Every structure is written in structure tokens, then in C-alpha cells.
Amino acid sequence: MASVSLQHIYKIYTGGVTAVSDFTLSIEDKEFIVLVGPSGCGKSTTLRMVAGLEEISEGELFIGDKLVNDVAPKDRDIAMVFQNYALYPHMTVYDNMAFGLKLRKTPKAEIDRRVKEAAKILDIEHLLNRKPKALSGGQRQRVALGRAIVREPKVFLMDEPLSNLDAKLRVQMRTEITKLHQRLQTTFIYVTHDQTEAMTMGSRIVVMKDGFIQQVDTPQNLYDYPTNLFVAGFIGSPQMNFFTVKLEKRANGVYAVFGDNAIRVPEGKLQKFSSDSYIGKEVYMGIRPENIHDEELFLKNSPESIVKVNVEVVELMGSETYLYLKTSGKDTNIIARVDPRSTSRTGDTINVAFDANRLHFFDKDTEDTILER
Amino acid sequence: MYLDHRLVAKISRILSRLNMNIMLLDTSGQVILPEGDDRELTLPEALRNNPTQPLVYGGFTLIGTDGLQPLFLCLPGDSPDVCNCAILASELVNSIMRIELPNADREQTFRSILRDEIEGAEMETMALEHDIALNDERCVVMLHLQNVDAATAVSILSNVIDTEKSDALVEMDRHTLILVKKLDEPGDYDEIDQLGQAIENTLLSETNHQVYIGIGEPKSGLNLLSESMREARRAIDVGRVYRKEEFVFVYRKMLIERFLADVPREMSMRYNSLLFNRKTTRLFNDEMIHTIEKFFENSLNLSETARQLYIHRNTLIYRLDKVQRIVGLDLRAFDDAVTFKMMMLLGKTGGEKNRRGN
Numbered sequence: 001m002a003s004v005s006l007q008h009i010y011k012i013y014t015g016g017v018t019a020v021s022d023f024t025l026s027i028e029d030k031e032f033i034v035l036v037g038p039s040g041c042g043k044s045t046t047l048r049m050v051a052g053l054e055e056i057s058e059g060e061l062f063i064g065d066k067l068v069n070d071v072a073p074k075d076r077d078i079a080m081v082f083q084n085y086a087l088y089p090h091m092t093v094y095d096n097m098a099f100g101l102k103l104r105k106t107p108k109a110e111i112d113r114r115v116k117e118a119a120k121i122l123d124i125e126h127l128l129n130r131k132p133k134a135l136s137g138g139q140r141q142r143v144a145l146g147r148a149i150v151r152e153p154k155v156f157l158m159d160e161p162l163s164n165l166d167a168k169l170r171v172q173m174r175t176e177i178t179k180l181h182q183r184l185q186t187t188f189i190y191v192t193h194d195q196t197e198a199m200t201m202g203s204r205i206v207v208m209k210d211g212f213i214q215q216v217d218t219p220q221n222l223y224d225y226p227t228n229l230f231v232a233g234f235i236g237s238p239q240m241n242f243f244t245v246k247l248e249k250r251a252n253g254v255y256a257v258f259g260d261n262a263i264r265v266p267e268g269k270l271q272k273f274s275s276d277s278y279i280g281k282e283v284y285m286g287i288r289p290e291n292i293h294d295e296e297l298f299l300k301n302s303p304e305s306i307v308k309v310n311v312e313v314v315e316l317m318g319s320e321t322y323l324y325l326k327t328s329g330k331d332t333n334i335i336a337r338v339d340p341r342s343t344s345r346t347g348d349t350i351n352v353a354f355d356a357n358r359l360h361f362f363d364k365d366t367e368d369t370i371l372e373r
Numbered sequence: 374m375y376l377d378h379r380l381v382a383k384i385s386r387i388l389s390r391l392n393m394n395i396m397l398l399d400t401s402g403q404v405i406l407p408e409g410d411d412r413e414l415t416l417p418e419a420l421r422n423n424p425t426q427p428l429v430y431g432g433f434t435l436i437g438t439d440g441l442q443p444l445f446l447c448l449p450g451d452s453p454d455v456c457n458c459a460i461l462a463s464e465l466v467n468s469i470m471r472i473e474l475p476n477a478d479r480e481q482t483f484r485s486i487l488r489d490e491i492e493g494a495e496m497e498t499m500a501l502e503h504d505i506a507l508n509d510e511r512c513v514v515m516l517h518l519q520n521v522d523a524a525t526a527v528s529i530l531s532n533v534i535d536t537e538k539s540d541a542l543v544e545m546d547r548h549t550l551i552l553v554k555k556l557d558e559p560g561d562y563d564e565i566d567q568l569g570q571a572i573e574n575t576l577l578s579e580t581n582h583q584v585y586i587g588i589g590e591p592k593s594g595l596n597l598l599s600e601s602m603r604e605a606r607r608a609i610d611v612g613r614v615y616r617k618e619e620f621v622f623v624y625r626k627m628l629i630e631r632f633l634a635d636v637p638r639e640m641s642m643r644y645n646s647l648l649f650n651r652k653t654t655r656l657f658n659d660e661m662i663h664t665i666e667k668f669f670e671n672s673l674n675l676s677e678t679a680r681q682l683y684i685h686r687n688t689l690i691y692r693l694d695k696v697q698r699i700v701g702l703d704l705r706a707f708d709d710a711v712t713f714k715m716m717m718l719l720g721k722t723g724g725e726k727n728r729r730g731n
Contacts, residue, residue, distance in 0.1 A: 038681065038683030039683075040663060051578075072580075073578055074578070074580075086573070087571060089561075089564035089567050090568070091533065095533075099575075103532050103579065132564075193681055332687070
């Protein structure tokens with residue numbers, strides 16, 4: 001077990017392409033950290049630098065107290081689980097899990113102990129004598145995990161390990177990996193482009209874009225206090241609704257105005273503005289789908305945050321309903337996540353109320369949040 | 374007698390434990406160890422007549438190993454201790470040779486077959502001598518090792534490949550290693566790219582260096598192995614041009630790329646420039662190319678591509694519409710997508726900087 005510290009790490013390829021810029025992060029011992037971001041944001045490159053599979057152009061990488069920039073991957077005491085979980089087809093599950101230890105000349109009895117222990121953790125004891133072709137996708141992925149576990153590394157590195165699995169299995173393996181982390185009590189660094197995976201698994205999440213860290217925080221904080229427009233949109237599904245609004249000071253308070261709509265910004269929210277200079281200016285406003293309500297009671301209690309909308313599509317999901325809404329001042333649909341008992345139907349013109357206490361505001365130029373925590 | 378790099382390294386390692394400057398010579402007197410010493414020494418006739426008996430000669434102690442083609446050891450000094458050390462060293466080398474030589478000879482036979490150096494009756498005789506079945510179905514897996522030497526790769530892979538009976542690992546040169554893989558069952562070849570992936574994973578994580586792997590067609594008959602090797606090499610050559618993100622290339626699965634590689638360069642350029650020219654430079658910027666590549670990677674699935682690129686589906690549609698408007702190809706339609714892909718791949722053939730796909 002070990003902490004991992006990345007200090008001002010850069011990855012610059014020949015030709016000057018910068019894949020990762022000034023990446024600074026301290027990962028605590030036993031932490032489950034997830035690197036998430038869209039394709040090409042530098043998350044896999046960062047993981048590969050930790051693994052030693054990519055050279056670090058600048059900066060320092062510590063595993064525990066040891067500077068490991070120039071340490072070969074096999075000597076870093078890490079284990080990596082790749083996306084394609086390639087197993088040797090001619091070898092049994094047992095041998096596939098054991099060969100890494102054989103390479104390191106580990107005594108046979110010790111290999112046997114570790115393989116059986118890992119198999120027990122992963123619930124694949126009964127598969128040890130099978131060959132990979134007799135395994136399902138999920139079982140193969142477990143074997144790949146087992147191969148990493150037997151090495152008893154200080155740090156587990158996982159590069160989109162679930163992306164080759166179908167949706168159902170992915171959900172199942174997500175839970176398995178979380179349980180595994182709890183059981184092994186080791187540092188996990190996990191890369192994914194799937195924000196749901198990140199939110200459900202990580203104890204902390206690093207959101208990346210274009211090689212830069214956008215925000216590092218717990219899943220809940222990322223969701224509640226996104227630091228910029230990108231994080232706000234990236235985290236959460238369906239994603240946050242954004243509006244270009246003008247903050248207008250009126251007699252009874254400050255209003256966010258877009259099209260024919262005006263929503264009163266609560267006093268408590270205004271106090272969190274980092275500067276008064278935003279009043280009178282255009283900013284981006286964001287609201288999550290679950291904070292848009294069509295219930296009578298909410299509408300009655302929120303007269304100053306009502307928006308008139310046309311219902312374009314109603315998606316019944318069973319436990320909830322998504323309404324795709326159109327209103328003035330916004331070209332694209334607003335998505336609202338409402339109660340499945342909602343009576344709104346396609347073609348209706350209805351009123352919805354925004355939960356003004358849950359509004360987010362972002363600077364129009366920098367796209368950074370203008371709210372302080 | 375042929376001693377491969379790995380065997381020499383092993384002998385060198387063990388002799389170094391004796392803390393003496395021991396010189397190893399082959400049967401003809403050519404220096405094998407220390408490496409880099411290329412002298413050929415004249416050995417005393419008395420030693421040739423009775424190699425296993427230590428001989429003191431000119432302040433050195435000389436001794437040979439067992440066998441018809443002995444190796445010779447030369448130790449500085451002529452004391453009884455040096456003599457004992459010489460005996461011990463020769464016994465150590467004998468032990469190594471007893472274990473390694475049958476494999477080395479088998480490996481050498483495969484090497485000669487792959488290089489087309491032996492054929493017909495000679496090949497059959499050598500195959501029989503080393504217990505190599507003549508008509509088994511096998512294929513060649515070629516490992517192109519850029520920054521790893523073959524000996525290191527062999528030492529790693531000998532833990533996962535059964536080189537004693539069915540398969541063979543053959544060092545062709547310092548950076549090329551061949552796995553001759555026996556295919557026991559009909560479905561074995563279907564799993565061959567998985568084996569390639571597993572080998573690539575292992576070598577990458579153990580050595581920190583990328584390895585390129587090419588896999589030739591299965592062949593029944595030893596005399597066809599060299600053809601499988603040529604296919605494996607071709608797969609690597611073509612794969613490195615057209616599939617830059619991949620490292621394992623199966624010859625059979627690269628039909629289009631092989632075809633495109635055979636198109637004359639001039640013709641490739643001519644067709645590529647129909648799409649990628651000065652007028653479309655702005656359209657096909659890095660972002661657009663990345664978008665299109667992702668779209669193809671996701672089998673023309675709009676939603677999944679938009680999700681992975683984290684752009685709105687409408688943004689993706691807008692970009693594809695823009696391509697359609699300017700070059701007339703609707704990439705959402707299979708035929709147009711194939712045309713675009715082919716034209717883009719053609720750009721990789723020549724490698725010109727001003728063309729797309731490099």
C-alpha cells in the first residue's frame with residue numbers, strides 16, 4: 001500500500017504535442033481515485049506515466065516516498081489491468097494468474113497461496129482449471145483482475161477495464177471492483193470516460209480536459225459544486241441545463257433573465273457570488289434536470305422561479321420521467337427529471353419551477369463558477 | 374557449434390561467479406567470451422587430443438568440455454587452485470550444455486527452416502532428429518522488438534510458451550523473435566490474436582517497451598513456415614502504416630490495408646488529394662479528423678461518438694453535415710463512409726506531411 005504523488009507532470013510528445021500539462025495530484029494511501037474525461041483528454045497517458053509505460057517529460061512522480069521517474073515498471077510495485085484483458089488462450093486460469101509471479105521467481109507454495117486467495121476474493125475458485133475460451137466476458141475480466149491481485153502491488157492501475165463488457169456486465173463489475181477495493185484496502189487509480197462509472201466508484205474524481213485537471217473532488221462535491229462549465233456539464237446524466245442569462249437588479253431583488261423568463265436569484269445565493277460586478281451582466285446559468293419541478297405544490301411555493309414551457313417529448317423511465325421542454329430564450333431542449341406520476345404530456349404547455357437554491361452561475365468569458373462554496 | 378546469445382549470456386553469468394577472468398573459445402579457437410573479443414587462437418594439439426584433461430600452457434590453464442565439438446576454457450595462472458577452478462568451470466558449462474543444447478539445436482533447425490536454408494531431405498532429417506513433426510499445423514508469430522533484445526524477451530516468454538515440445542522461440546536477430554506456434558485444434562488460430570495481445574501486454578509491462586507483433590497464416594508443413602514468417606513481417610509493415618494505434622497485426626485481417634499498400638504511391642496520392650487538398654485543409658483540421666475517426670471507430674453510431682467526444686449530438690451532426698456539404702460524402706451512409714476511409718488510408722501510404730492520416 002502506498003500514496004502516489006504527481007508533481008507538475010507534463011507529457012510532451014516529439015513534435016510538440018502536449019498530452020498532459022502541469023498535472024499535480026496527491027493520492028492518499030488506500031484511496032480509489034478515478035481519472036475521467038472525454039476521449040483525448042490525457043487520462044490514459046497520465047495513468048501510463050504512473051505505470052512507467054510512458055516517459056515523463058517534466059515533473060516528479062513519487063510512489064510512497066520514492067521518486068520513481070526513472071524506475072522500470074516492473075520495479076514500481078504496481079499492477080495494471082488493461083482494457084483488452086488479454087489472457088493466454090493455451091493456459092489455464094490458474095497459470096494465467098500465476099505466470100507473473102513465476103517470472104519473479106516466487107516460490108511455488110507462495111504462488112499457490114496467492115492464486116487461491118485471489119481466486120477466492122474474485123469468486124473464481126471453480127474456474128481455476130479452465131481455459132479462457134470456456135469463460136464469459138465477465139469471468140475473463142475477473143481473471144485479469146486476479147492476475148493483478150496476486151502480485152500484491154502497492155498500487156492498482158486500471159485503464160478502462162470495463163469498456164469491453166456489455167452494459168449489464170459493466171454495472172455488475174463496477175460493484176465488484178468497488179467491493180474489491182474495500183477488501184484489498186490498496187490504492188486504486190482508475191481511468192474511464194464514463195462519468196457514471198467515475199461517480200459510482202471513486203472516493204475522489206479527477207476531471208480532465210485537453211490535458212489539464214479541471215477539478216479534483218469527491219463525487220458529491222463535483223456534482224454540487226462544479227468549478228467550471230465543463231465539469232458542470234460533464235458530471236451528471238442527463239447533463240445540466242445551461243442558459244445564457246442577464247442578471248438584472250430589480251426593486252425586489254436580482255433576477256436571471258432569459259427570453260421572456262425571469263427567475264429571482266435567492267439572497268443566499270447572491271451572497272455567494274464572488275463579485276458584485278456580475279450584476280447587470282450576462283452569465284451562464286445552470287440547473288440540473290432534477291431541480292426542475294412540475295408538481296403543483298412546488299409551483300405554488302416558487303412563484304418567482306416559474307418558466308413557461310412546451311413539452312416536446314415525454315420519456316417514461318419507470319422510476320422517473322424525463323420531460324424535454326422548450327422555452328423562450330433557449331434554442332435547445334431543457335431536460336427535466338420529474339416524478340413518474342407527472343401528468344405532463346407531449347404537446348402540453350405547462351409551467352415548471354426552477355429550484356432557485358440549486359442554480360449554478362458561471363462567468364461568460366472564463367466559464368469558471370462565480371459562486372463561492 | 375552454434376551458441377545463441379541467450380546461451381552465451383547464461384554461461385557468462387555463471388562463469389562470472391567464479392571471480393576469474395575466464396576466456397571461452399569455440400571448437401575452432403574463436404573467442405566467444407569475453408564478448409567483443411574477436412580473436413581466433415591456436416589451441417595446443419595436446420588439448421585437442423584430450424580436451425577434458427586440464428593443460429597448463431604458457432602461464433594459462435586450458436580445459437575443454439565434453440562432446441564431439443567441445444568448447445574450451447582458458448584461465449590465467451597455472452597453480453593447482455586454478456586447475457581445480459578450470460575443472461569446476463568446465464563441469465558447469467557441461468551441465469548448462471546438457472540442459473540447453475537439445476533446445477538450442479531444435480531452435481537452430483527452426484531458424485534454418487524459417488530462413489529457407491534447408492529443404493527437402495535435409496530438412497526432414499533434421500526435423501526427425503529434433504523430434505519436430507513435419508506436417509503439424511503451425512503459424513508464425515513475429516515479434517519486432519524495438520528497444521528490447523531478443524534474449525530478454527525469450528527469458529520472459531519461456532515462462533508462458535511451451536518451447537520444449539510443441540512450440541519454438543527462435544531468435545532471428547537481435548530485435549526479431551519468432552514464435553512458431555503449433556495449432557493443435559481447429560479453433561486455435563481464432564485465438565491467435567488473443568495470444569498476440571497477451572504477449573504484447575506481458576512484454577510491455579515487464580520491459581516498458583512497445584513490441585509489434587505480426588501473425589502469419591497457419592501452414593501445414595515445415596517447408597511453408599518461411600511463407601508464414603513473410604506474412605507476419607508483412608502484417609507488421611502494413612499495420613504500422615495503417616493502424617498506428619495497434620500493436621498486434623494478423624495478416625488475415627488486413628486485406629484492405631495490404632491492398633492499399635500495393636496501390637502505387639502516385640496513384641494513392643492522386644486519389645487522396647481528391648479529398649484532402651488545399652481547399653479542404655481548413656475543413657479537415659485535427660479536431661474534424663479526430664471526430665471522424667471516432668465516428669468510424671464506433672461503427673457510425675452518432676450517440677456513442679458524441680458521448681465519447683463529449684460533444685452534443687447536434688454538434689456531431691453539424692460537423693458531418695459540413696463534410697457532406699463541402700466534399701459531397703455523407704459519412705453516416707456506409708458507402709460514403711467506406712469511400713472516405715479508403716481515401717484517408719491512401720494518404721498514409723505516401724507519408725507526405727501535407728496529406729491527412731499521417
